[in-house]
Amino acid sequence: MRPVEPVTLADARVRLEPLGLHHLEGLRAAAADGELWNLRFTSVPEPEKTGAYIEQALQGRAEGHRLPFAVFDVPSGRVIGCTSYHDIVPAVERLEIGWTWYAASTQRTHVNTSAKLLLMTHAFETLGAQLVGWRTDNFNFASQRAIERLGARRDGVLRHHHLRRDGTVRDTVMYSLTAGEWPEVKAHLGWMLTRPR
Numbered sequence: 001m002r003p004v005e006p007v008t009l010a011d012a013r014v015r016l017e018p019l020g021l022h023h024l025e026g027l028r029a030a031a032a033d034g035e036l037w038n039l040r041f042t043s044v045p046e047p048e049k050t051g052a053y054i055e056q057a058l059q060g061r062a063e064g065h066r067l068p069f070a071v072f073d074v075p076s077g078r079v080i081g082c083t084s085y086h087d088i089v090p091a092v093e094r095l096e097i098g099w100t101w102y103a104a105s106t107q108r109t110h111v112n113t114s115a116k117l118l119l120m121t122h123a124f125e126t127l128g129a130q131l132v133g134w135r136t137d138n139f140n141f142a143s144q145r146a147i148e149r150l151g152a153r154r155d156g157v158l159r160h161h162h163l164r165r166d167g168t169v170r171d172t173v174m175y176s177l178t179a180g181e182w183p184e185v186k187a188h189l190g191w192m193l194t195r196p197r
Contacts, residue, residue, distance in 0.1 A: 001090045001093040001094075001095075001127055001128045001129055001130075002126065002127045002128055003090070004067050004085055004088050004090075004095065004127060005067075006018035006061075006067065007122065009069075009118040009119065009121075009122055010074065010118070011074075011114055011117075011118060012074060013073070013074050013075065013110060013111075013114055014071065014072065014073065014074060014110075014111060014114040014115050014118065015071075015072040015074050016069040016070070016071055016072075016083065016115060016118055016119070017069060017070055017072065018067070018068070018069060018070075019054060019057055019058065019061075019068035019069055019070045019082065019084075020054070020058070020070075021051070021054055021055075021058075023054065023070040023079055024050055024051055024054060026070065026078065026079025027045075027050050027053075027054065027070065027079055027081075027082060028047050028050040029078075029079070029103075030078075030079050030080050030081050030082075030102070030103040031044050031045055031046075031047060031050060031101075031103075032047055033103035033104050033105050033106075034103060034104020034105070034107075036101060036103075036104060039140075040164050040165060040166045040168070041136075041137035041139050041140040041143075041164060041170065042101055042137075042140070043099050043101060044101045054068075057082075057084065057099070060084075060086065064088065065086060065087060065088055066084050066085065066086040066087075066088070066099075067084060067085040067086075067088070068082065068083075068084040068099065069082065069083050069084065070082060071083055071102065071111070071115055073106065073111070080102055080103045080106045080111065081100070081101050081102035081103060081106070081111070082099065082100070082101060083097065083098075083099060083100040083101075083115055083119065084097070084098060084099040084100070085097060085119070085123070086098055086099060087133070092130070092131075093128060093129050093130040093131070094129060094130065094131045094132075094133065095123060095127075095129055095132060095133070096132065096133040096134060096135065097116065097119050097120070097123075097132060097133075097134055098134060098135060098136075100112075100115075107142075110193055112146055112150075113149075113150070113189055113192055113193055114193060116150050116189070117186070117189045117190070117193070119132075120132055120150075120177070120182065120185070120186070120189075121186065124179055124182045129179065130178065130179045131176055131177070131178050131179070132152075132176065132177050133155075133174065133175065133176045133177075134147045134152055134174070134175040134176070135158075135172050135173065135174050135175070136172070136173050136175075137164070137170045137171075137172070137173070138157060138170060138171035138172070138173055139170070144173055147175045148175075149192075150177075150185070150189065151177060151181070151184075151185035151188055151189070152175040152176060152177045153175060153176060153177065153181075154173065154174070154175055155174040155175060155176050156173075156174055157171050157172065157173050157174070158171065158172040158174060159171045
């Protein structure tokens, strides 16, 4: 697998650019759209903690296990959320996509499908990943449905796996997609983005 390095990924409606401190105000506004930090099972930062959230993501990038992106709506130029490659394991040609959240007003639109199509295309076709994974809280049913709509397969549940922000311990639902499954999934996601509504 090639090194996972900062890159900008874009289509006509969504742009993912490497996250930086200059995205602070845009991310703060995106998080405030729906007050998503009140959901205990999300990674959305509270407004006053957005800077620390970005710094933590950049620390992960410096350590080589995370590549965070700011997600933009291309027509408006507005920051609408955040996503990352993470748990990057070159030795087994594997990485995960996560730390994903979007402003509430953009949820259940093309945004997640568009962003994930960009990330998966880059992971499989440029980086040479053999597996892309996802993980989510066992109570984050919306996230589980979104991951399943992408064509990922549910691998199982890691019980008592990760601390939530409120101090409780979650079970983690794991998903994955292999390089062999990618061509069919890519075709389906392309159809989802172009089908008549």
